[in-house]
Amino acid sequence: MSVQNVFKFPHLVVLWISQLFSAIGDHLYVVAITWIAIQELGSSAAYVIGSGTFSSLFFGLLGGVYADRWNRFNIMIGTDLLRALFVALIPLIELVSEIHIWHLVLISVAVSGLGTFFNPSLQSSLPSLCKDPRLLQQTNALMDTTHRLARIFGPGLTGVFLLFLPLPHFFSLDSFTFVVSAIALTFIRKSFMKTRYIQSNPSQKRQTPLKDLTQAYHLLHNHRLLVGALISLGLVNLCWGAVYMVGVPLFTEKVLKESVAAFGLIGGAYGVGNIVSLLVVGNIKRNMNYMYIGHLILGVGFIVIATADTLWVALLGAVIAAFGSPMGDILLLTMIQTDFPETHIGKIYSFRALIGGLGLSLGTFLASFFYQLLPISVVMFIFSAIIIGVGLTGIMFLKRINLKPVFHVSK
8 A cells, every 4th residue: 555545534634634733833842942941941942852851761651541441532632631721821921021930940851751641642543543454564654654744844834934023922832733733633533443451350450650661571572573673772872962953053153164054954854864764664575674675875975964964965965864764664663553552652662762862862861972072074974974874773673583573463
């Protein structure tokens, strides 16, 4: 099946459009909260952004637990409306007084924390929403385009909105997109299935979250293929944070001697490569070798950027790297959705998000030290080479465990 087949199902189209709309709002939110924080704190603005990252890591596993315990539809509606409320507080505060840093920290913690409940609920619902297991990988690929499309169109929309809207009202727009998402969900309510776990065993509600996580951990521990994939995810995210989040902007300014506009172009090129990759990944065979091949492509693309002497070469490298990135994301997510009981998908997904988030945070932290010790290009090359090493190791790992790297549907 191809990704286009997903558009034959109206409820999936409504869900995709609403999440695309919400992703664009999230981009405006990130621009606004980052820029206001920089104006107030300068280089210390990282504390505001870091508070959101910490919130995601702190609440991450808990969100997965309750995505498997509670009605997922209600969680998604509730978190959308609560995020709309919190984000809308900023323009309201600006009307009556001044916006202070603690306001931004509060909003960042609340929005990121609520996101850890919404995301596993959405991902856990997709197998039921798809109905046909053969369509699941294509649906995952389509849903993953939302934030990647926002990465492409976001910069242009930011410039347009700034022509007639004060920056604090970017929060108003983001709040509106959360409301739109909640309304869209109500239109497809009948397509959601209640969690069978609670229906078949109501006493499970009284089980402690720690016991839930322990059960999920044992399921995960016994799945060698997924354990290896998650380890590689953490390592690749560590390197991705060091190269893309820290290295690319530094390289653009210090080595290529280009402006922030050029950095935006590189981000746009990365988004284009992501979209092309998703259209391809949605149609390939479900083989975990492709995940590690994706790591190889990502590392090669980053090396092209690190060795670029012109902006055009850097743009080419961004497209190459971006093509490899979603290959692992989509295959890993489809594995979680198909190899585990539906009643544990949320928790397993949260383990995946936690490992990926820890790797990303550690990568950006380590990068700040390495870029002070070594030339920018050298550091980017080293971390890119590690990504390639992870890809090669993963391919050998699949051969060693002698497993067919394909998916099955848990009953």
